[in-house]
Amino acid sequence: MEASLLKLFPRFVDLKDLLQNEVEARYILKKATDFLERIKSKGTAGEDEEIRYLVCALVDRNWERIHTGHFSNVPLTIRKIYAIACFFKIFFLLMESSNPRQKEQCSGILDEAQLLGCTDDWSDLKAALMEYLDKGQEEPTQPLPILPAVMRVSSPCDIPQLDAPGLNEFKTKCFQPQQPTLLLNTIKHWPAVDKWRDLNYLLNVAGNRTVPIEIGSNYASDEWSQQLVKIRDFLRRQFVVDQCGDGRREIEYLAQHELFAQIPALKADICVPDYCTVSGAEETAAAVDIKAWLGPAGTISPMHYDPKHNLLCQVFGSKKIILAAPKDADNLYPHESEFLGNTSQINAAELDYKTYPLLERVRFYKLLLQPGDCLYMPPKWWHYVRAETPSFSVSFWW
Structure with missing residues (x-):
């Protein structure tokens, strides 16, 4: 993954207030952010299998919390944790491979982070990931139509x-x-x-x-x-x-x-x-x-x-x-x-x-x-x- 993209991922200090009452997420994201910091400083960070497993578990856990009860009642904290966990899941998947199929999978995870989570605090990371993942993706095999302009017509209108x-x-x-x-x-x-x-x-x-x-x-x-x-x-x-x-x-x-x-x-x-x-x-x-x-x-x-x-x-x-x-x-x-x-x-x-x-x-x-x-x-x-x-x-x- 590009170094400029890695710099946009949140550090643990950026997440401490959000995770104050979330012991499980705090533990997992501390390990994930420490792992990322080692990569940014040394270019390598050693074994990642356990952390990757924990991050995927955090995504699944908060997906379940979001789908328990009515969506409007889901606390914003849960939606933010879900989005952050999705970002790190994408990170670990791209560490494994950045081939088109893997990027396609990551693209779907990013969309779910936006649809179910709350990504407002990380809009720059979201936009950069979107651009990175879209590169080299499926090219259209058949052009789509240009829809004709609808000509204005005189029509009855019952309001002013x-x-x-x-x-x-x-x-x-x-x-x-x-x-x-x-x-x-x-x-x-x-x-x-x-x-x-x-x-x-x-x-x-x-x-x-x-x-x-x-x-x-x-x-x-x-x-x-x-x-x-x-x-x-x-x-x-x-x-x-x-x-x-x-x-x-x-x-x-x-x-x-x-x-x-x-x-x-x-x-x-x-x-x-x-x-x-x-x-x-x-x-x-x-x-x-x-x-x-x-x-x-x-x-x-x-x-x-x-x-x-x-x-x-x-x-x-x-x-x-x-x-x-x-x-x-x-x-x-x-x-x-x-x-x-x-x-x-x-x-x-x-x-x-x-x-x-x-x-x-x-x-x-x-x-x-x-x-x-x-x-x-x-x-x-x-x-x-x-x-x-x-x-x-x-x-x-x-």
Whole structure:
């Protein structure tokens, strides 16, 4: 492994506070960091089999702790220890070999460290490992398509529209009155608007990353599932026409994923809109959660609501959206389970008044979200979203 990369690994002194109440992790990571320091100073460190075994055991132990109970209740300390242990597991694997197959395995471990652990304190190490592991990896054998630009069309819109409003206009006309609004031409300056339609660009920047993919068009359906897959495989399955197959394939959706924390190079192609800095009289400026939504035509987010302000930005493709106000929550038949409590049982695109008679009382608002535009949705506004074409959206929650 390159010396410049070794320098980015944490020293034990950097971990002491984190490991104060973690006796097992403290013991193992002390041995691992001492081993690494000997390599950095002498170029060799002797036998590593026992330490490598202990590090792998630490990864497995904290993987189990993360998967015990609900993920939101996992202490940050456990997630950080898991990430650090993964870094050192990668280190020992690369000490053993740096051939393409070994680097592929290490790449998967790094992705799990980001997806399950917390790597915020070691972003430089994460980025350097990502670059090192991606070198010499699988080259694409078949180029991906460049998606055609979706031409703007005139479409009915049941909510107000503003053309790239200024910050004060957004605050007084949208944010303060809690008014859903279609904000036209607001992200046309993003490099992503042109760059991301070339799926080969996404492949080169992100193809080796592992991400959670939803299988099935609708997360509320019984057939829905999730898998961890390489972005390169997802792109090929969903965006390359199968010349030999029958054209039928399961719809897969990279949905509600913190892709830009995982792949900083993609974050450079967008910017957080200034609208996300607006806060109410009793609110302070909050952190902005950025989520990615990438998939083929036909992906669906069923009628649901989010607890935060939501700015849904359309990079390429178009989406049909149906809204309903928070006051109609009781008429929208939310699921009774806690997991789906913010999701309606109805199909907003094909209303069934016989099965759900209270829908007669609901006013629905329809619009088409097109490239370069954003939709502002206040907290708890219900929304149904269907991709009319291959689509990439970015949502900002605050």
